[in-house]
Amino acid sequence: MGAELTERLSDQGYAVVVIARRAESGGVSSLGDEGKGKTLSVDLDSSDTADFLRESPLKTFEDAIETVGTLIRPFVEPELGFDIYSRTSTMMSLPFVDESDMFSPPQIDNEEAANFLSMMWRSKLMILVNAGPGATTLTLTPKAITDSDPIKPQLNINPGMLCVFCMDRYKFSHQSEGKALSLSAFFLDAPREYVIDNITGDLTFLTGTVSGPPQPKTDSIPVVAMGERYAFGVDEPWKAWVAYAKAGWDTITRHPQQRWDCDTYYDPDADQTSGLSYTCHGGFSDGIELFDCKFFDISPAEARGMDPTQRQVLEVSYISLQGAGWTKKMLQAKPAQIGVFVGLDKNEWNSLPKDIAGGFAASSGANAITSNRFNYCMNLKVGNFVSSLFGSHLTAVATSPAFQDLNRRGEFEIGWHWHILGRYNSCVASFVSSGSAPERRIRVAELAKRAGGHSAECERGQRPRIVWTEKLYSQGMHSHLGRCFTYNFSADGYTRGEATASTALKMKPFEREQGDYGVVAGSQVNQDGRSASLTAPNGPAQERCLQAVIKEVGMKPPEMDTTECHGTGTSLGDPIEIGAYKKVMSMVPRHEPVVITSSKSNIGHCEGSAGVSGFLKCVLLCLYGEGTPNCHLNCLNPHLDMSGFPGILTTENVTFRAEASFNGVLSFGFGGTNACSTVWGVNQMTSRGVGTNKDLYSLFIRKMQDAPPQEVTIVGEDWEDWEMGGPDKDARFNDVFEVELDPDGVVSYWKKDKEALRGSCSAYFLTGTFNDWRYDEMEADPNVPGLYFSTFRIAANVEEEFQVVAGQDPKMTFHPSSRTPQKSAAVRGPEETKRENCWCVRGAKGERYRVEFYRSETGAATVSWLKEP
Known part of the structure; x- marks a missing residue:
């Protein structure tokens, strides 16, 4: 039927x-x-x-x-x-x-x-x-x-x-x-399919259209480069993201034998007077003894006695410097106005007995030299300093109004702010306490002799071993279980982690297309003053710091997507921090909860590098548009009051509600200094975002799909007389249109004229089985340009085969890809082909069929046939 x-x-x-x-x-x-x-x-x-x-x-x-x-x-x-x-x-x-x-x-x-x-x-x-x-x-x-x-x-x-x-x-x-x-x-019929061959012109509005909060109106200070070196070989930002968001790992391990014999100094029941350590875990970076001294023009003799912190600062800082487009060769030829700021809260290298007598003794372990050495090696001319401030404190200082004023006056060739945060917070207690044995002191001195650059004098095949001092066990700040159980019921202190991190900031317009990661939206620092004790955290001071940042950015608390909290994993500090944060975030109602994270559950407390590690994690949160899970969280700390708090402590990934997001970091110092920074950025790394790494083709298609409909000119009551912009009803295969998409989303079309087509001529011929493959000229239709027709009669066969030839030239044959009875088969050619590649018409003997061949100005060709009455 x-x-x-x-x-x-x-x-x-x-x-x-x-x-x-x-x-x-x-x-x-x-x-x-x-x-x-x-x-x-x-x-x-x-x-x-x-x-x-x-x-x-x-x-x-x-x-x-x-x-x-x-x-x-x-x-x-x-x-x-x-x-x-x-x-x-x-x-x-x-x-x-x-x-x-x-x-x-x-x-x-x-x-x-x-x-x-x-x-x-x-x-x-x-x-x-x-x-x-x-x-x-x-x-x-x-x-x-x-x-x-x-x-x-x-x-x-x-x-x-x-x-x-x-x-x-x-x-x-x-x-x-x-x-x-x-x-x-x-x-x-099926909807038309269009292919976009080339996209040119000003496309900034494509990547600039994002959902979520707009870029803050404060002075733009983009993050242009990042460098990281954590435990477990995490030495690039993308590796850190995989670890934070996908692996759900922590970097904490038992003290490695390459550093010291852990069993010699570890006693799980150690007290404050034993001179031993009650924990044997920490986050340790690999290869701390390796250093390419020749690259930095440092002799092996000097490298042997250099503080490893100086080495790591040189290497990790150069990663950010090069990531922002500066190389050592360029700087040696012409110095640059780049400021370097290093956060270093302690110096354990100087506590080790070692033989560094001579001309290098003074500079080998001096804290001030840590930043000076980078300026010297890289030929940088702006002032630098070393501070005991944690990472986000330095962020606040380096983005302060005074520093920005230097940029405006042209004091800096480029407005760079560096955060190169502290190095090696290892958990070792070998000879600090009064109970340390003399033989332990001797062993430490022997190991320290071999500590130095990779080019230092070492026995062949033997890796140098470094021992660090420990000053915090006696104060009971460390976790007995060897983890940062942030927000968890078992929180009893923190675990130390090693880290070096750097970031390059520049005061300029934010340009996502040029590789900028995000924008420092605001940063503030304050102090507890005279509170409960010198080291006890102070909730009201933390509230004032966070409120100051929110006011500086010009945002409201509901616009904050994630806060990377200090979250050390102490039973007292975590509830105080959450309590202060809760009061600020609850000031204005919000629909979605703010995500609360802490990198210390992953990498431990990196002390001097803790703040900048949290800051860099906030940049990654913006880049990927996701909140990351907290490790070791299975039973909430009973001292945390989460009732009525629009926040969530996640144990799984949470995607953000929009492409742009605000993410803040809270950091608190050992002596009562509080700091807070907020980063604004756009999801550039996943398919949910519109970053420059996304396909402009897809963005363009999305814009065209979202464009308002073309203007329709209604002429009379017959819809066939109506006109509409864009490709019309008669558009053919291979028609070419120029498309203009303006920033308002309006699409305009212009049909593009093509050059003379190969195979176009004034005469087309029908050839096939009905005429023994001779040529019957096709008649041009007087009303439709490009339409040619001819008729033939079914002979004794029930099928007749045919092809269309231009100018009786076999090399100009139009044909299907194979023998077919389908009128919808794509027309190929003009080219030389076999007779087997033909159309076939099935019918009864004596029936007449009209074959129509149409060739448009753009080269599109169609073949059809119809039985005549």
């Missing part, structure tokens, strides 16, 4: 089917030319459709429409040259009974007109069902008038009958006698 219906459509353009002899109520239709009546669109499969309607006799006619589409779909592509991609909802229509029923139609807006016109351009078949009780007359008017007296079929569609006809061959109108309920629907 499907084959027969398709054959009727191919031959005469319409087919009439009897559904049932007795009609029942139900219907669907569009009214056509000059049609008037009441209409209603209905989807019987929708969950919003009333049950009585779904169970009514309308279901019979709806099923008939669906069945016709199912029957003919396998046959329409080879016969009619299109596919039934989808169908519209059913439209019910009923004629007006009298003038009192009539009303003025509503004014159509541009979006409705554009959607309707786009749908009608795709409409290939229409199906009309008469559900009765009156009869319907359907008039079909051919669109292509080939003679002076065109035939207009008038079909009587009685109740219980349907008609399906080709939209590209006929216009239609129908009238009903009395109350005749009609149902209609359109079968649609």
